[in-house]
Amino acid sequence: MHDFVLAFLGGTLLGVSVVGYLYINGKIAGISGMIGQLVHPEGLFQKPAFWFLLGIIVIPFIYGLFVQPEIVLNASVWQLIVAGLLVGFGTRLGSGCTSGHGICGISRLSKRSMLATGVFMLTGAMTVFVVRHVVGAGA
Template sequence: MTLPSLAWYWPLIGGLMIGTAAGGFLVLTGRIAGVSGLLANTLGLSSGGDRSLSSLFLAGLLVTSGLALAIKPIALPSLSISATPLLVLAGLLVGFGTRLGSGCTSGHGVCGLARLSPRSMVATGVFMFIGMATVAVVRMIVGGGA
């Protein structure tokens, strides 16, 4: 299977947008732009921070993602109805993990590492290790090449 060629500038533009949004949010509000924390704040699951500001930031993520798809459409995988329970379980486990780890990849990996936070360095290392281990185990079970 041949993967489609990805122009070098799309990841660069995406990275610049993420960095600009995270840095701007920190400078303007004094808060970290961790998406799981912003979502928890929006849903009223955490105290602290302006709920409307968190909601606007998350709405901005959705709108700009939609714009990016409109500018450069990609084929999304089709899912069977039998995959739904597995996806729900995966989503719940990710949500539990972000609460357990006091943040998600955007909070720790993007914002925390930029601030040289020791907790974020450990958390990001754990994210990366678990991700690599998961790929290795899935490839052993399901099969598949590199």
């Protein structure tokens, strides 16, 4: 039950923040798009994307002060770098990421976002299957 409550609260906070960002700034809260806005650093502290992304980075550390999550990372630095580059390539190829398409797009009933999210999820499931059952890596 405890996990359900935390997931429910997290989802609620995420939904409220995404809707708030859309209504206050008139922009979709897609993380890859926000990072793209920060490429040009002039007026960095005036950009809402900066503060939104800062919150995404800082809040887990604050949460960690009160709750000690058990996180085990079984990947090398090189695997993480390659994974990050592939995700970056995928977000450019798909014109957005899971936050932009999956959270914001589906909630706006965007057919394009529904298709993109379906492709993301299917690709992720196939990757896990191949890594765990074909290659034999992972737990």
